[in-house]
Amino acid sequence: MPVRHPRSLPLRPQRPVASGALRLGRTLRGMHRRDTAGATSTAPARLKPSTAETDASALRLSLVTAALTHLSQGVSVFDSDDRLVVMNPRCVALWGLPIRLARPGTPLADVLQHQRDAKRIALPVTGSETDAPAGARRELWQHTEGTVIEVDISRLPTGARVALHRDITAQWQAEQRLAHLACHDVLTNLYNRSALETEVATHLSNAPAGSEQALLTLDLDRFKYVNDTLGHGAGDRLLTQVAERLRDCVRDSDVVVRMGGDEFAILQCNAPQPLGATSLARRLIDTLCAPFHLDGHPVVIGASVGVAIAPWDGETAEVLLQHADLALYRAKAEGGNQLRFFEPHMDTGQQQRLLLEADLRGALERGEFELAYQLQVAVPGPVYTGAEALIRWNHPTRGRVSPVDFIPLAEETGLIVAIGRWVLLQACRDAAAWPSSMRVSVNASPLQFKSRTLVQDVFDALRDTGLAADRLVLEITETVLMHDTAHSLSLLNTLRERGVRIAMDDFGTGYSSLGYLRRFPFDKIKIDRSFVRDIENSPDAQAIVRAVTGLGRSLGMATIVEGVETAAQLAAVCAEGCDEVQGFLFSVPSPVEQILPLLKRGRSLPICGGLSAACTGCVGQAPMAEARAA
Ligand code: C2E
Ligand code: CA
Ligand code: CA
Numbered sequence: 001m002p003v004r005h006p007r008s009l010p011l012r013p014q015r016p017v018a019s020g021a022l023r024l025g026r027t028l029r030g031m032h033r034r035d036t037a038g039a040t041s042t043a044p045a046r047l048k049p050s051t052a053e054t055d056a057s058a059l060r061l062s063l064v065t066a067a068l069t070h071l072s073q074g075v076s077v078f079d080s081d082d083r084l085v086v087m088n089p090r091c092v093a094l095w096g097l098p099i100r101l102a103r104p105g106t107p108l109a110d111v112l113q114h115q116r117d118a119k120r121i122a123l124p125v126t127g128s129e130t131d132a133p134a135g136a137r138r139e140l141w142q143h144t145e146g147t148v149i150e151v152d153i154s155r156l157p158t159g160a161r162v163a164l165h166r167d168i169t170a171q172w173q174a175e176q177r178l179a180h181l182a183c184h185d186v187l188t189n190l191y192n193r194s195a196l197e198t199e200v201a202t203h204l205s206n207a208p209a210g211s212e213q214a215l216l217t218l219d220l221d222r223f224k225y226v227n228d229t230l231g232h233g234a235g236d237r238l239l240t241q242v243a244e245r246l247r248d249c250v251r252d253s254d255v256v257v258r259m260g261g262d263e264f265a266i267l268q269c270n271a272p273q274p275l276g277a278t279s280l281a282r283r284l285i286d287t288l289c290a291p292f293h294l295d296g297h298p299v300v301i302g303a304s305v306g307v308a309i310a311p312w313d314g315e316t317a318e319v320l321l322q323h324a325d326l327a328l329y330r331a332k333a334e335g336g337n338q339l340r341f342f343e344p345h346m347d348t349g350q351q352q353r354l355l356l357e358a359d360l361r362g363a364l365e366r367g368e369f370e371l372a373y374q375l376q377v378a379v380p381g382p383v384y385t386g387a388e389a390l391i392r393w394n395h396p397t398r399g400r401v402s403p404v405d406f407i408p409l410a411e412e413t414g415l416i417v418a419i420g421r422w423v424l425l426q427a428c429r430d431a432a433a434w435p436s437s438m439r440v441s442v443n444a445s446p447l448q449f450k451s452r453t454l455v456q457d458v459f460d461a462l463r464d465t466g467l468a469a470d471r472l473v474l475e476i477t478e479t480v481l482m483h484d485t486a487h488s489l490s491l492l493n494t495l496r497e498r499g500v501r502i503a504m505d506d507f508g509t510g511y512s513s514l515g516y517l518r519r520f521p522f523d524k525i526k527i528d529r530s531f532v533r534d535i536e537n538s539p540d541a542q543a544i545v546r547a548v549t550g551l552g553r554s555l556g557m558a559t560i561v562e563g564v565e566t567a568a569q570l571a572a573v574c575a576e577g578c579d580e581v582q583g584f585l586f587s588v589p590s591p592v593e594q595i596l597p598l599l600k601r602g603r604s605l606p607i608c609g610g611l612s613a614a615c616t617g618c619v620g621q622a623p624m625a626e627a628r629a630a
Contacts, residue, residue: 080159372589469499529563
């Protein structure tokens, strides 16, 4: 904006512009009439002033003029006929007015026309700019090059309008930045979570009748892995690139939000549904599956998308988000890199899961877990070799929750690491009081291997309880070896070197079980109970049990069959040559106090009813009842 020198300004100090602040409007009006008429002297309706009076007026005038000239604010006065009375140099400079428009008598309309020609924009008055002085009206104007001028306009009782003009560019920009920060994510410059609610509310209320809006929530697959392995800097750069790709996938009318972490949301407005969301989600998944480049390394992630459609799946941001998240959760649970639409049945299942998760979080501290033990028996003995520790959760209102229901949740939430540590310590503590020939078997989750604290947790438990390492058997499933095999094998070897025994659990239920048996010298193979169920009548099941016991023997691994419920099943598995059994026939999982006397006795009552070829004289009693009664 061209800044004019004060001397070029239209103020004429030699003229009496005002005889006092209170009379300003009327006096100035008189003066302006002189100006427009080209007259040079008298003010109307006034007695001729004395010389002393004239001197005093001249003095006051020069003081007022000097004050106006040096004021850092712009000042302009228009009379009640909207003609300029006075404008100080700062005001002329602020607006870059040509000198002809700063002359007394200039119509306000001419000044406004100049503003329009210069393409100045009236800004909405928001933020701290709303605090205009009492009685004043505030306007904000922005010049094309960005300067923002604040104008406070007051009307005097005479009808004159006095305006104060200030350059508030710095303050305005600071407020704009703050306002931007309040609703944008700093890293990606996308909208943030709190902006989503406002955006959804605005779009839903302005949506044409009958239109549909889709809310897509999106979660990156494997982002955590990148963050953990390449560092947070790389994680941040990846998120920035993700944000760019998301922007490229949407239309201008859509709203892209970073919800936090690696979660994003997109509000797709006024597209035909579910077609619009389906094709957008496909574009999103495709673009995010393409490799990213971080510090020269190609990095492959992926994304899952959940969709809820307004108004059918909800009419507020909160409900839509909740429903889109349920669908997203389902998409992730089904393996990731896919799209799921919300369906009403997802709601109840997920809500129950969330409640269960909340309860599970505090269960350890509240001491709600306990261990039950199920006997393991060498056959044809039958001689007890030890017991498997099986966790039980006693919830004050839910009652006893099955591990089948809460272990997967504990794994998903990472709570399994602390829970598993507790199981190890408690099982070793209990077993330390058993006869020294008895071993305790503890289930270890693949997640405990992943968390990398497992070896330390095992060593701590053995040290703290004094249990000999070779009395602890860790039961693992082949899932442990499926991911990060080299790392898992090295952990298993460390445990083995220390003397801890390792059993392969649930054998026969996985994909390439035989292959895994050759990769690690397991001490024991636990044949899954699904093979025992039909063993009496199924030649296939018999053949499998026979093959595994044979393989175990050739690899130097003992075999134990789980789920033996009847004497007939026992006879059948004994006939196939397995070394040990476990199942309801011998004991249901029971509190340690009930198991301990049996372990001390060391031998089970004979139970196979003479059905086994290897039987040494069973009488068909039910040790399960014995275990219960003990
Ligand atoms: P699993 O390790 O295969 O444990 C054997 C399961 O079979 C136990 O169920 C046991 O009660 C049940 N069972 C034993 N004998 C019989 C039988 O004769 N017939 C039938 N039908 N079932 C029998 P439970 O205690 O409900 O445990 C289920 C699963 O929960 C376990 O399967 C294991 O995968 C997991 N689990 C239990 N405790 C723990 C733990 O402390 N840590 C971890 N990570 N997982 C655990
Ligand atoms: Ca087990
Ligand atoms: Ca098992």
